[in-house]
Amino acid sequence: MAVMGYLRDRMGKIVAGVIGLSLFAFIATEAIKSGGSFFKGDNNELGSVGDEKILLDAFNTSVEQNTAQFKQQSGQGRITPQITSYIQENTWNQLVSQAILKKEFDKLGLTVGGDETQEMTTGNNPSPQVIQAFSDPQTGKFSHENLLNAINAIKGLKEDDPQKIRWKEFVINLIDGKKTEKYMSLVANGLYVNSLDAKDSYEGKNKLANLKYAVLEYNSIPDNKVTLTDADYSNYYNAHKGEFKNQQETRDISYVSFNAAPSAADSAAVKGQLDKLLPDFSKSTNDSLFVQINSETKTPLTYQHKGELDPKIDSIIFKQNPGFIYGPYLSNGSYKLSKLVEARMSPDSVKARHILITPTESGGTLEKALARADSLKKLIESGKATFASLAPVFSIDKASGSKGGELGTFGRGAMVPAFENAVFDGKKGEIKIVTSQFGVHLVEIEDQKGSSKVVKVATVDKVLSASSNTQSAAYSKAQAFLISLSKDNFDAEAKKAGLKIAEANDIAGIASSLPGLTDARDLVRWVFKASKDDVSDQVFTVGDQYVVARVTEVKPKGTLSLDLVKKQIEPAVRNEVKGKILSDKFAAASSGSSSIEQIAQKAGTKVLPLQNIVFANPVIPGSSAEYKAIGTAFGLSIGKISKPIIGQQGVYVVSVNSFIVPAPLTNAVREKEQIGQALLQRSQGLILQALNDKANVKDNRAKLL
Structure with a gap:
């Protein structure tokens, strides 16, 4: 019995271990973003990696396990839609990464032998996850004897016993984790940092430049003075095409919402309910029973210290005598009456x-x-x-x-x-x-x-909610607007009705909320079933809002076209055009000038100094990172004036006064180790991203979740 009791105590940790060991921390991140369009097939097929299917049932089981682990670790009993979405995304990434890595393991013939498995579980050097699962929660001390007793007890269980199944899953995930370690070690062994890399890194962090610069900022030219051509957009797009790769299909919508939040009349009605209860509450001799009968939240009466009560009453109640009632007052979406039942001194x-x-x-x-x-x-x-x-x-x-x-x-x-x-x-x-x-x-x-004052407070609450009349009026307006719509008149009808059009851009297929709209999963699900310019086929209830939407853009997975990013890149294109104008202005000012001061004066700006700038931190104080300007300065000879440089905030010309060169690097070992560690950390995420891009991942979550 003692062994089985010990085993039951440890099963919670083993379950958490099964979840946590599914992938290492570098896998269980949001680094991998998967996408894909829906195709007809099995409704239980949530997605696939190559020819390996990811089934909805298995996904939901993993989500439940990860949710349980989140609750255990965070202490939160209630899971918000945003947290649910986060857990679903991480679970998807885990399952995709597991499938991708399994193919790599099989391709390379990576295995974990029986001796290795035994060493990880019952050997002299067990896995950290085993140590954590079988350590005393009070002392943190690991007992090898307790571990062996528990495993022997597991061996005696039937094959379908839940504890034996969990243990097998735990060991399987230990093995998968070990394979992943081996795979990443192969990658790490292929990384190499030479002495030149170390020297460049050392100088980049320690070589100092003292320089001066002049800048013509983009905001010196009003936007309405610049005309952008198709060629301007095309040139910028072609030069930055790699930045417009969509990792998963996203969509844009415009929408109008009709407020169904409680009205002033609703508020008065709820407050009136508590006003009627006030006389009876004041005369009550069994406040606990009164709360149980009349309150929507059946909170037990307990002693509380100052700072633990609702902030609306905390500073008031501690100054009063038993029998005092405060309210009705509005707090956290409810009207409340609070009665001081008892006050006393109590140990801390x-x-x-x-x-x-x-x-x-x-x-x-x-x-x-x-x-x-x-x-x-x-x-x-x-x-x-x-x-x-x-x-x-x-x-x-x-x-x-x-x-x-x-x-x-x-x-x-x-x-x-x-x-x-x-x-x-x-x-x-x-x-x-x-x-x-x-x-x-x-x-x-x-x-x-210790000793301090504690109070026992009875609180009766009534949730402030919209009445059926308020909801019906808002819904009727939303329905009337919906009936008036076609694919082409959304904006016009909204303007006619005096409605404000809101936008939500780059919506992911599994999003649970949108800007200004929480718990909008039903709306998002419709968005990913619709086509561009479609108007919603129903009025969606999102919190206390009724929403009617139109799909304005569908952005497929892959490199987005110029038309899809034109609005997004407009500010950058405008700055690029301004940059050419300002560069010409600096170039004209440079003609016949022998110093940066003369150039600045002719261009209508001034020269500013910069002291002790390092290449590795190319920030101009009071401005922003200016990689091109600072990078150009480190490539200049002392006293030479640069050509105009199109930067982040404007166009620059720079001139170096002096360099402070650090002492020669005599021991490159430490520098190599730092660079190598940074490469290793980056490589793990980049490898998984590269494998993901190559793996033909299909993602049907937008339609099935």
Whole structure:
């Protein structure tokens, strides 16, 4: 029983390990973006990598596991649509990367032998994941003996036992992780940094330049003074074509929304409900029951310190006497009434130990559990036994029982209310019997520290929501607008109705929210089923908004055409055209000038100094990174004036006053190691991206999720 209990305690960590070991951290990122268009086929086929299918059922199972792990690690019980989308994206990336790497492993013949597997699990140097899963959560100490006992217990289980299945999955993922290590090691062994690389890196970080520059900024020319031609757009597009690669299909929409948020009348009606409850709440002698009957949120009454109450009442309640009622007040989308039930001084923390007894373990009834607790209490009080000796034998809480029942020191909010009230309201040295939802506790209060005021507040709330009349009015307006639409008149009809058109661009197929619209998954799903210029076939409910949308652009996976990026690149194209004008201005000013000061004066600007600039950090203080300008300066001879340089903020001319050359690099080993480490970190993500691009990944998530 002890081994199986230990094993059950560790299964949570093993499950987390199975999830975490699916891929290493460099795989479980958003670095890999997959795309693809939907094709007719199996509705359970979420996507594929080459000829290997990724099935919807398997994906959903992985999402559930990753969600459980997220909740465990973050302590969050509620998962927002945004977090769900993030987990889904990471899960997809994991499954795609696993499929891609499996093909690479098979191609290279990478294996993990039986001896390696044994060493990772039960050997003298087990995997860090095994150590983590089988370490004491209190001390962090790893027990090799406990590990072996647990594995022997697993071997005795039936093949379909969930614990045995999880262990097998855990080992399989350990093996996959080891294969990935080997694969990445092969890559690392192919990276090489020579002495010239080290020298260039050293000088780039340590060679200093003192220079001066003049700049004609782009904003010195009004935008309306520049006319952009098709040739200007084409030239810029062709020069930067590699920047317009779409990793996955995206879409743009325009939409109008109709507000169905609670109206002033709705607010008054909800507030009025609490106004009617106020007299009865004031006279109530059972505030806990009053809350349970009248409040939409059934919050138990517990003692709280200053700073733990709703900010709207925290500073007010602590100055009042019991019976004081504040409200109705609006907080977090609800109207509330709060009544100060009790105020008292209380310890800040308590040290306690317990023995937990359940009816099941003591004969089947609560009375028998209470009787056993009373018997143990008498043994301790009579001196015939100690608390520490009884806890390992009688407590079903084995984690604390093995330590004599010790729970450590804790503050309010750490324990269930019944247990908390007993130890905080009792006295140091007192032994008490307490019943909670977990069973019967025999509790000893070992110590109490500190003292501060706590309050018990009863709060009745009513959620502020839109009435059916408010919702119906907003929906009717949205429906009337929808009926008036065709593919060609969206903008005109919106203008006629006095509606503001909003835009959402570059929407991914699995997006769960859009700018200004949360929980918009249904709308996004329609967007990816529609074609360009299609108007939504229904009014979508998104939070407290009713939305009607039109697809304005479909941007396929791959290099986007000039037409699709024309609006996006317009500012850069305009600056490029301005750059030519300003370059000509500097060139004209350079004619007959012998110094940068003369050039600046003729061009109508001034010369500014720059001290101690390094090549590796090409930032002009007060401006931005100017790679071309600073890079040009480091290639100039001292005193030479550069030609006009088209930069980020404007057009520059520079001249170097002096260089401060660092001492020669005598030992390149450390520099090589730093460069090599940076290359290694970059290579892992780049390899996966390259493999992904080559792998023929098809992604149907936009239609199936």
